[in-house]
Amino acid sequence: MAANGKKIWMDGRLVDFADAHVHVLNHTLHYGVGVFEGIRAYPTARGGAVFRLREHVERLITSAKFYHMPIPYSREEIEQAILETQAANALLPSYIRPLVYRGEPALGVKNLKGKVSLAIAAIPAKKYLGDGSEAGIRAKISPFRKPSSEALPSFAKATGNYANSYLAGADATLEGYEEAILLDCRGFVAEGTGENIFVVRRGTVYTPGLESDILLGITRDSVIRIATDLGFPVVQKLVSVNELLSADEAFFSGTYAEIAPIKEVGHYTIGTRAPGPITRKIMGVFFRVIKGEVPEYADWLTAVPQPARVASPAAARG
Numbered sequence: 001m002a003a004n005g006k007k008i009w010m011d012g013r014l015v016d017f018a019d020a021h022v023h024v025l026n027h028t029l030h031y032g033v034g035v036f037e038g039i040r041a042y043p044t045a046r047g048g049a050v051f052r053l054r055e056h057v058e059r060l061i062t063s064a065k066f067y068h069m070p071i072p073y074s075r076e077e078i079e080q081a082i083l084e085t086q087a088a089n090a091l092l093p094s095y096i097r098p099l100v101y102r103g104e105p106a107l108g109v110k111n112l113k114g115k116v117s118l119a120i121a122a123i124p125a126k127k128y129l130g131d132g133s134e135a136g137i138r139a140k141i142s143p144f145r146k147p148s149s150e151a152l153p154s155f156a157k158a159t160g161n162y163a164n165s166y167l168a169g170a171d172a173t174l175e176g177y178e179e180a181i182l183l184d185c186r187g188f189v190a191e192g193t194g195e196n197i198f199v200v201r202r203g204t205v206y207t208p209g210l211e212s213d214i215l216l217g218i219t220r221d222s223v224i225r226i227a228t229d230l231g232f233p234v235v236q237k238l239v240s241v242n243e244l245l246s247a248d249e250a251f252f253s254g255t256y257a258e259i260a261p262i263k264e265v266g267h268y269t270i271g272t273r274a275p276g277p278i279t280r281k282i283m284g285v286f287f288r289v290i291k292g293e294v295p296e297y298a299d300w301l302t303a304v305p306q307p308a309r310v311a312s313p314a315a316a317r318g
C-alpha cells in the first residue's frame, strides 16, 4: 500500500508525514504490544464519508483495554481526531490507520507504565488484493496456523498478531498466490491474513466464528447484515477445509480487501472460477452502500467535515 499522506495526528497534533517519528527503543516495536485499526473513507455524492467509524473506534478501545493500554482519549475524541486527520489529508478513497503504542524508549517486556500514545494516519487506498480482486483471487491454505486465542486473543487487533499474518502472507506471495487462508489450530478454516472468509453452499452463506480464533471483522458484520437482508441464510460455524474446497462460492471480506471473491484455493477451483451469483449480489449492495447510495445503511457512513470546520477536543488539549 502506498504510504504518502500529508499529515499524521500524533497525541493531539497534526505533524508532517516525514516528521512522524518515535524512538527506536520503543516498547511496541520490540515486543509487538500495540493495537490498531484499519478504516476506510470513501467519496460519496455528499462528500467524503468514513465507513463504520464508531464500530472501529469501539474495537480499538476494546483491544487497547485488553492489552492494558488505556487510550487517553474518549471515544468521541478519537472519532473527532480520525475525522480531523481524514479532512487534513483530503484524499479519497483513503485508508485510515489509528495505532495505539508505547513510543518512549523502554526495554523490558513487562513494562506496563510507559506512556500510551495514539497516532492516526490517512493514506491513499488501493485495491489490497490487486486490480483483479473483484474478478476473483487465487489463495492457498497456509502452512502457518492461527495461534490459539488462549495464547493471543484474536478479538483484539494487536500488532503482535500480525507476525502470524506476515508469515502466512509471505509464504503465499513466494508461492505465487495472492492471499493465504489460515486454519485454526484444530484445522478448521479461520481467515485470511487481513480478511474474514465466507463460503456459499447450496444457497446458504457460512462463515467461521470466534471459536476459530478470527478477528470479528466489521466488514464481516456488514456482509452478514447485507446477506441476511437479501434473504440468504447466514450460519456461523466451524468450516472444514473440504467444505471450502467444494464450495459453490467463496469470498474474503475486510476493510482493505472490501469483498474479494476467491476463484482458486491451491489447485482447487471454487465454483465456476468467477464470482458466483450470491457473492455478486452481496458485492453489488456493499459497493453501493459505501458510496452512500443505499438509504437503509446510511448510518454506516459518517460525513467528513471540511477542514476549517473540524476542531478536535483532543487537539485542543494537546
Ligand code: PMP
Binding pocket: 038, 165, 191, 192, 193, 194, 195, 196, 214, 215, 216, 217, 218, 219, 220, 253, 254, 255, 256
Ligand atoms: N481478520 C484479520 C486478521 C484482519 O486483520 C482483518 C482486517 N482488520 C479482518 C479479519 C477484517 O476485519 P475488518 O472487516 O474489520 O477490516
